[in-house]
Amino acid sequence: MNSPIRTWRFHGGVHPADGKALSNSVPAQRAPLLERYTVAIQQNIGAPPKPVVQKGDTVKKGQLIAEPGGFVSAPVHAPTSGTVGDIVEVPGANGGAIPAIEIISDGKDEWGSGLDPIPNWKNTDREILKKRIADAGIVGMGGAAFPTHVKLSPPPEKVIDTLILNGAECEPYLTADHRLMLERTEAVLEGAAIAAKILRVDRVFLGIEENKPDAIAALNEKAGQYGVTVVPLHVRYPQGGEKQLIYALTGRSVATGGLPMDVGCVVQNVGSCAAIRDAVVEGHPLIERYTTVTGTPVANPGTWILRFGTTVEQALTFAGGVKARAAKVIMGGPMMGFAQTSLGVTVTKNSSGILLLQWKETAEYTSNPCIRCGRCVRACPMKLLPGPVSVMVESENYDEAEKNYVMDCMECGVCTFVCPAKRPLVQHFRRAKAEINAKRRAAKAKQA
Amino acid sequence: MLITILVSAGVVAAVGLILGALIGFTAKKFEVQTDPKIEAVQELLPGANCGGCGYAGCADFASAIVTKGADPSGCSACSDAMLAKIAEVTGKAAGKKEKMTAVVFCSGSFSRSARAADYNGILDCRSASIVAGGGGKACRFGCLGYGSCARACPFGAIEIRDGLAVVHPELCRACGKCVNVCPRKLIRLVPASAPIHVYCNSLEKPAKRRKFCKNPCLACKKCIRTDENHMQMQAGLVRVNYSNPPEASFVEQVKCPTGALQVEEIHRKIAALKPVEPAPKAAPAPKKEESK
Numbered sequence: 152m153n154s155p156i157r158t159w160r161f162h163g164g165v166h167p168a169d170g171k172a173l174s175n176s177v178p179a180q181r182a183p184l185l186e187r188y189t190v191a192i193q194q195n196i197g198a199p200p201k202p203v204v205q206k207g208d209t210v211k212k213g214q215l216i217a218e219p220g221g222f223v224s225a226p227v228h229a230p231t232s233g234t235v236g237d238i239v240e241v242p243g244a245n246g247g248a249i250p251a252i253e254i255i256s257d258g259k260d261e262w263g264s265g266l267d268p269i270p271n272w273k274n275t276d277r278e279i280l281k282k283r284i285a286d287a288g289i290v291g292m293g294g295a296a297f298p299t300h301v302k303l304s305p306p307p308e309k310v311i312d313t314l315i316l317n318g319a320e321c322e323p324y325l326t327a328d329h330r331l332m333l334e335r336t337e338a339v340l341e342g343a344a345i346a347a348k349i350l351r352v353d354r355v356f357l358g359i360e361e362n363k364p365d366a367i368a369a370l371n372e373k374a375g376q377y378g379v380t381v382v383p384l385h386v387r388y389p390q391g392g393e394k395q396l397i398y399a400l401t402g403r404s405v406a407t408g409g410l411p412m413d414v415g416c417v418v419q420n421v422g423s424c425a426a427i428r429d430a431v432v433e434g435h436p437l438i439e440r441y442t443t444v445t446g447t448p449v450a451n452p453g454t455w456i457l458r459f460g461t462t463v464e465q466a467l468t469f470a471g472g473v474k475a476r477a478a479k480v481i482m483g484g485p486m487m488g489f490a491q492t493s494l495g496v497t498v499t500k501n502s503s504g505i506l507l508l509q510w511k512e513t514a515e516y517t518s519n520p521c522i523r524c525g526r527c528v529r530a531c532p533m534k535l536l537p538g539p540v541s542v543m544v545e546s547e548n549y550d551e552a553e554k555n556y557v558m559d560c561m562e563c564g565v566c567t568f569v570c571p572a573k574r575p576l577v578q579h580f581r582r583a584k585a586e587i588n589a590k591r592r593a594a595k596a597k598q599a
Numbered sequence: 600m601l602i603t604i605l606v607s608a609g610v611v612a613a614v615g616l617i618l619g620a621l622i623g624f625t626a627k628k629f630e631v632q633t634d635p636k637i638e639a640v641q642e643l644l645p646g647a648n649c650g651g652c653g654y655a656g657c658a659d660f661a662s663a664i665v666t667k668g669a670d671p672s673g674c675s676a677c678s679d680a681m682l683a684k685i686a687e688v689t690g691k692a693a694g695k696k697e698k699m700t701a702v703v704f705c706s707g708s709f710s711r712s713a714r715a716a717d718y719n720g721i722l723d724c725r726s727a728s729i730v731a732g733g734g735g736k737a738c739r740f741g742c743l744g745y746g747s748c749a750r751a752c753p754f755g756a757i758e759i760r761d762g763l764a765v766v767h768p769e770l771c772r773a774c775g776k777c778v779n780v781c782p783r784k785l786i787r788l789v790p791a792s793a794p795i796h797v798y799c800n801s802l803e804k805p806a807k808r809r810k811f812c813k814n815p816c817l818a819c820k821k822c823i824r825t826d827e828n829h830m831q832m833q834a835g836l837v838r839v840n841y842s843n844p845p846e847a848s849f850v851e852q853v854k855c856p857t858g859a860l861q862v863e864e865i866h867r868k869i870a871a872l873k874p875v876e877p878a879p880k881a882a883p884a885p886k887k888e889e890s891k
């Protein structure tokens with residue numbers, strides 16, 4: 152596919168079987184209203200929000216139920232109108248149990264967010280728009296759940312010249328962003344234009360893998376109107392990694408430990424863009440999202456518009472239940488998602504997919520010693536040395552691992568995917584990152 | 600030819616002699632005076648370099664004892680006889696110390712606890728604890744059973760029996776290494792004189808605990824009602840009052856409904872029991888995630 156701008160090829164990467172055909176031609180469907188939602192209080196990276204409702208309170212759809220616990224935090228809103236129940240514990244997608252607010256639906260589903268629509272955003276002050284985005288609880292919906300208003304507030308000394316919309320959706324099986332770009336094309340583009348206004352940039356790229364020709368065509372039709380350039384990219388995992396996408400579109404590399412804004416870029420997921428538009432133009436806070444419910448065991452794989460607080464079990468019921476025995480339930484995609492141990496896990500702002508795998512599709516294996524084939528080194532998109540670093544972690548030599556940039560690992564899973572010795576490399580790196588972070592926190596606490 | 604060999608041999612010998620003399624001279628001139636006492640004390644220390652004393656190893660501690668007057672009883676691995684000998688060398692009486700031991704507060708061996716998932720990752724507790732589901736067992740608070748503590752123990756005092764870490768008090772020297780390594784923070788050092796413990800660490804709602812485990816503490820407080828002086832609540836958990844531990848017979852007296860309150864020696868034996876359930880009749884089913 153012809154590209155309107157020069158593009159670059161990031162180092163490494165792989166081509167896993169993509170499994171998108173299961174769900175990419177099914178239009179997204181709105182999930183029926185549930186009787187009860189358990190809305191996780193913390194759905195963002197950063198400070199946990201604080202609940203502001205009491206048991207027995209009546210709430211309207213979109214009403215604030217937990218306020219941000221700091222600048223890097225995002226409020227949470229009621230998914231429907233009804234009464235507030237208990238604060239319950241639900242299993243978290245990353246393990247453990249997390250507190251959630253129970254909302255019992257009254258069946259009326261009445262809006263009452265208290266946020267006024269701003270249809271004339273073009274002539275509205277940037278700070279007002281930014282505050283609206285913060286009030287609507289918008290976070291990075293691609294997976295990291297980093298509060299969007301923080302990304303849109305770069306410190307004054309950083310010059311931002313490019314806004315990048317991440318529509319790559321390189322993760323196998325997931326088609327939520329694909330359906331969103333196809334069905335809510337203008338919402339995505341308008342949200343992007345709002346973000347561009349806030350950042351005062353006029354260079355806006357939308358990076359999309361070329362395996363979504365229908366979405367590319369739909370976007371191209373409207374993109375000019377909103378000042379967005381749609382750039383089809385080669386299909387290669389992890390094309391949608393933040394640093395990989397920046398490199399592919401601008402040729403700029405983010406230094407180790409750096410942020411996209413160091414090279415003048417801000418990256419937003421397309422889902423977040425559509426949410427920005429809804430928050431500004433309609434005055435609707437973020438209470439639902441496109442989520443792909445897929446996998447061979449699912450009866451009707453497809454994309455669903457799920458409200459936060461829906462459990463995996465309920466989502467699977469919408470999709471017609473399972474027709475074959477599932478061996479693994481994954482929140483997210485097969486490369487970066489987390490296998491779950493309970494169907495009570497709830498959909499949150501960054502749940503891009505719920506994936507079921509059959510026993511024969513999963514792999515049970517034993518980790519073997521590294522045979523020094525170097526495949527992981529060739530494949531790692533962050534140009535790390537996964538094999539040697541994993542050996543350092545195995546011998547608990549975290550200092551050495553830190554010197555070898557283990558903190559730059561984005562846990563994309565590429566190295567584990569290619570390793571012929573079946574080494575669980577990413578798990579080693581997650582452990583190392585946890586240990587190093589704990590050490591850094593301890594050092595900081597000592598200083599203070 | 601012969602001349603060449605002789606000359607080269609002579610040169611080598613001469614260089615050797617000169618260098619040897621030089622080394623001898625510097626060794627005498629810059630000799631470091633080591634206190635013979637330090638070496639003597641170091642000989643008496645266990646030499647395990649466990650670091651439990653807070654120094655960089657046995658040699659470092661030995662020099663601290665002699666030069667800085669550190670208390671030898673800071674070494675938890677030293678026997679009383681050894682401490683007495685060290686006191687002879689230094690001429691200072693060692694302080695008194697109470698013998699401590701590590702206890703793993705969990706009774707959820709594989710056959711006595713429920714599984715939430717099949718775990719197929721790195722067989723190490725610290726690695727398992729960072730994945731969702733935390734390594735397979737359903738209880739979020741109990742022992743993972745992948746033996747990080749056992750590998751960390753310099754004295755081989757911890758054994759993994761049927762997926763549960765069990766301390767052998769007669770080998771444990773209370774160095775505390777295992778306490779720091781356990782990601783579930785299940786291990787504590789307590790006086791070795793206490794013969795019974797509450798083997799449960801769960802902060803789950805008491806009603807739910809039975810789902811996960813055959814011997815959970817239900818926090819019914821029967822034991823505390825039996826004798827408030829011996830038992831107490833500590834941070835939400837029922838624990839023996841280690842400043843006034845009860846006799847082993849206390850277990851009989853209380854009749855803990857789940858058996859979480861147990862005599863150490865018996866606990867060790869139960870943990871060794873392998874699964875008692877009869878083998879499943881159906882062919883091994885494809886493993887699957889827990890569903891309700």
Ligand code: SF4
Pocket residue numbers: 530531532533534535537559560561562563564565566567576577580
């Ligand atoms: S998981 Fe980390 S080390 Fe492995 S390929 Fe990805 S970035 Fe590189």
Ligand code: SF4
Pocket residue numbers: 520521522523524525526527528537538539541569570571572573574
């Ligand atoms: S791919 Fe696996 S075996 Fe090959 S060098 Fe990397 S870690 Fe070692």
Ligand code: SF4
Pocket residue numbers: 703724741742743744745746747748749763764780781782783784785786
């Ligand atoms: S006590 Fe802790 S470190 Fe030891 S096996 Fe159990 S979970 Fe692992």
Ligand code: SF4
Pocket residue numbers: 700701751752753754755756757766770771772773774775776777778
């Ligand atoms: S069991 Fe724990 S405290 Fe006891 S010797 Fe071993 S590591 Fe040290």
